[in-house]
Ligand code: DOR
């Protein structure tokens with residue numbers, strides 16, 4: 615008889631939505647993702663944003679140079695869609711293997727989105743071109759009308775904007791990023807089988823609801839966009855993620871900000887989950903009795919939707935427990951607080 619902890623092995627996951635930033639922050643956070651994942655879709659919302667192929671190549675090279683020696687992690691670059699995006703440049707960047715996808719932020723939806731799309735007519739030629747070449751559009755699905763309640767912005771986007779976008783570009787592959795509502799789950803279930811709509815689900819939206827942000831006081835480290843919603847939505851997300859349905863996949867939206875920028879009179883949106891991304895999802899899947907569905911969600915569904923091969927390598931998780939690391943030192947008196955820092959998770963990557 616042995617008392618070996620329970621283990622599971624799965625194909626190496628990819629992160630289909632990740633913020634890596636630049637400079638010292640990039641150098642500090644990248645090793646976390648590189649240690650766990652095969653690839654990541656890298657968000658382009660830098661200041662200034664990554665709007666064209668030339669800029670994306672420079673950013674990709676900065677990421678590659680910051681990788682730990684021997685790492686096989688591959689960044690998959692995205693273009694930040696603006697009213698002025700050039701369809702020819704996007705197509706050329708895609709053909710060259712620089713761009714994997716294009717990110718649509720409605721103007722002013724979130725961090726560094728001031729250059730986002732204000733007029734869907736203006737971007738129609740780019741979206742038509744992407745549909746033609748099979749390049750996915752990654753959508754931050756929230757309306758930006760400040761008169762719409764912040765907790766309703768995703769549902770209103772799904773009701774009013776998404777149908778027009780899909781109706782106008784029926785052949786365009788769309789990923790509804792970081793869904794947070796039962797409306798998001800429902801629309802992806804409705805259109806998923808058609809092969810043109812899928813969604814990423816973050817680990818934190820599977821773990822917190824909107825009340826979590828106010829437990830015992832205001833908790834700025836749980837503030838992100840889209841903001842966490844009611845408990846019924848969290849439960850809908852957990853059911854979707856653990857269902858094994860191919861249109862839901864792993865995308866952390868891990869978004870590091872200096873602690874000082876979070877703990878502020880006007881704190882930034884973003885939750886840093888990359889330090890223990892796989893362990894956080896494993897915790898949720900185990901709690902739901904669905905560890906057998908983790909590999910599909912984390913490692914198979916994303917590549918299938920993007921039309922990319924799955925990773926060749928595997929990871930093993932062990933149910934021996936892990937304490938989420940304390941603050942991550944970025945240098946220059948800057949630090950980042952990982953989600954659930956100091957708390958115990960049941961699974962650890964071996
Ligand atoms: O919480 C968020 N943080 N949501 C986003 O959409 C952007 C991200 C960031 O870049 O900090």
Ligand code: ZN
Pocket residue numbers: 631633657867869
């Ligand atoms: Zn994001």
